[in-house]
Amino acid sequence: MFISPRVGSILGLSLFLNTAYAQMMFPWTRHTVDNTSFGADGTKTYFANQDSLPDIISGWEQGGITRLYFHPGDPNQKWPYVEVPSLAVEDALLADLDEDGFPDIITLSEGQHRRVTIHWAPNDWQQYQQSPAWQSVDIPCTINSTQWMFGVAHQVDDKYGLDLIVGSKGQGGTLGWLEAPANPREVDQWQFHEIFPAGWIMSIEMVDVNRDGYSDILISDRKGDNRGVRWLEHPTKQDKLRAQWDNHIIGLTQDEPMFLTMATASDSSLTDIYASNLSDHMVHFIPTFNGWAQDNITFPSEAGTRGKSIAVGDVNQDGSIDLVTTYEGADQKYGVMLSLVGDSGWQHYPISDTLGRKFDFAKLIDLDQDGDLDVLTSEENNNSATQGGLGVIWYENPLKQEKHP
Secondary structure, three states: OOOOOOOOOOHHHHHHHHHHHHHOOOEEEEEEEEEOOOOOOOOOEEEOOOOOOOEEEEOOOOEEEEEOOOOOOOOOOOOOOOEEEEEOEEEEEEEEOOOOOOEEEEEEOOOOOEEEEEEOOOOOOOOOHHHHHHHHEEEEHHHHOOOEEEEEEEOOOOOOOOEEEEEEEOOEEEEEEEEEEOOOOHHHHHHHEEEEOOEEEEEEEOOOOOOOOOOEEEEEOOOOOOOOOOOOEEOOHHHHHOOOEEEEEEEEEOOOOOEEEEEEOOOOEEEEEEEOOOOOOOEEEEOOOOEEEEEEEOOOOOOOOOOEEEEEEEOOOOOOEEEEEEEOOOOOOEOOEEEEEEOEEEEEEEEEOOOOEEOOOOOOEEOOOOOOOOOEEOOOHHHOOOOOOEEEEEOOOOOOOOOOO
16 A cells, blocks of 8 residues: 555654554543534534634534534533524534624525525624524525535635635536625625536535635535546636636546545645545545545445545644544444554544444544644434434544643
């Protein structure tokens, strides 16, 4: 198996540290943020309020709600939240669309409730955590047009406020951007522009791939003729923004890529891409002068049967990149795994226990503020609307034993 030198550091030191780390407790301790609704479908983090602690947003697909959780200081304590209605929600994000200083919630829905909805935040911090103070309004041009799956807030045209880059699946599947009007609260003035046809958008990331000063769009699309990991090139000229963007293939065009992530090696300004294929393996795409080299990494045999997401970071603080992956089909298997590189290749360890069936995004973040990377994710019990899953959860990295104040 080829192990990229951009992944490993000094293998002898890495092996020693990985061996020591492997002797620590596995699985990691699991903590629950919330498990009181159904179908926790992904988690994202933002700094929503006026403190310096990361907050969490998650849509509960079968519960028909989205909740924004506020970090309580001690993450083992109860997380207060604000809740907005969002039937068949597939993705939820936070952005200050009206630029009033109070981040708004945006939800994307599939199923029979196909639309993008803006939940306007009250412009009063005392009301910000009060659910009745939020106002939910659908963007008319998105209603019933397609099944919306994933979104990112980004300034596309350098006009007015933030725009929304959105992707969908199935009939009418598309990747495009919602152009913000002069007054974003006039929701009937938002306009949709297709960037490229899609089958089933899983990930959207903004990155300047060709280094021309403009953010391009990196996606994973798991279905259809245009499946694969690819990037759409920002046209740079205003009169080209509202047409389809140039498409560049990276890989996995014959497979089924799920979520992807990016990482920059410490010895380079180039961006590596990591993607989880649905079956068999994860992929490390390495930029070269002639395109992208590809390093396949086989799934751990103890993990669930279907790969879902991948997160990249220095989990054991040995100076090299580690991988955290999540899985579906994890009945009596491990749904969250850690992969460390050593002399003999990748070594895999369970972060989770064998509870849970369908895990979503993995995000590496120091939730307990003790100086190491914990794992935030969600588990939705295979989309059950009657039996709750593990919900929004985080796994505590055992590397540091003492918490910082």
